[in-house]
Amino acid sequence: RKEVEQDPGPFNVPEGATVAFNCTYSNSASQSFFWYRQDCRKEPKLLMSVYSSGNEDGRFTAQLNRASQYISLLIRDSKLSDSATYLCVVSQGSARQLTFGSGTQLTVLP
């Protein structure tokens, strides 16, 4: 079983749609959680950290359920520019390095 598993995708949605990505992680000792975005042939960039209380940044909402070891990302009113691969990322505090899911590809269609 992979340490971090994501929806296989790809997701093709029309502009303005709401889309949700899910992710599960296997290591219960995981302490930090993130969503990164990666555009084609570019490096990953942090989209947002994920906190236990849930957090929102504009059209993006992230949720964490530690009991179920589950992370989600909700994108509302999707834009063409949201088209990218979204990476679920987990860190064990003592290990420092990030463990990446394989990513979910999103294409927002006009």
Place this chain on the structure above:
Amino acid sequence: GAGVSQSPSNKVTEKGKDVELRCDPISGHTALYWYRQSLGQGLEFLIYFQGNSAPDKSGLPSDRFSAERTGGSVSTLTIQRTQQEDSAVYLCASSLGYGGETQYFGPGTRLLVL
């Protein structure tokens, strides 16, 4: 300010040759990480440097891979006797340090082993 930089951007080499990949982290960042991303795959952790501590080499796939970080700043990833399966994008990231903080990635080096 300047972000993480990597060189070269692209590297084509022949099987069996050695390659060196360079990473310049963000100034003041004490933690430096190397990852690789194979075509269509997720990122795979390779090695982690934190200050003057011994590096965490647990992700290196074989003894052909090594990395060093001189003066707590620039890092070099060396792959000896390259194989075709080493072809990937090698990404460097840096963070302030001590775990959990945001990692900022460089643009990567695309390595192709013929």
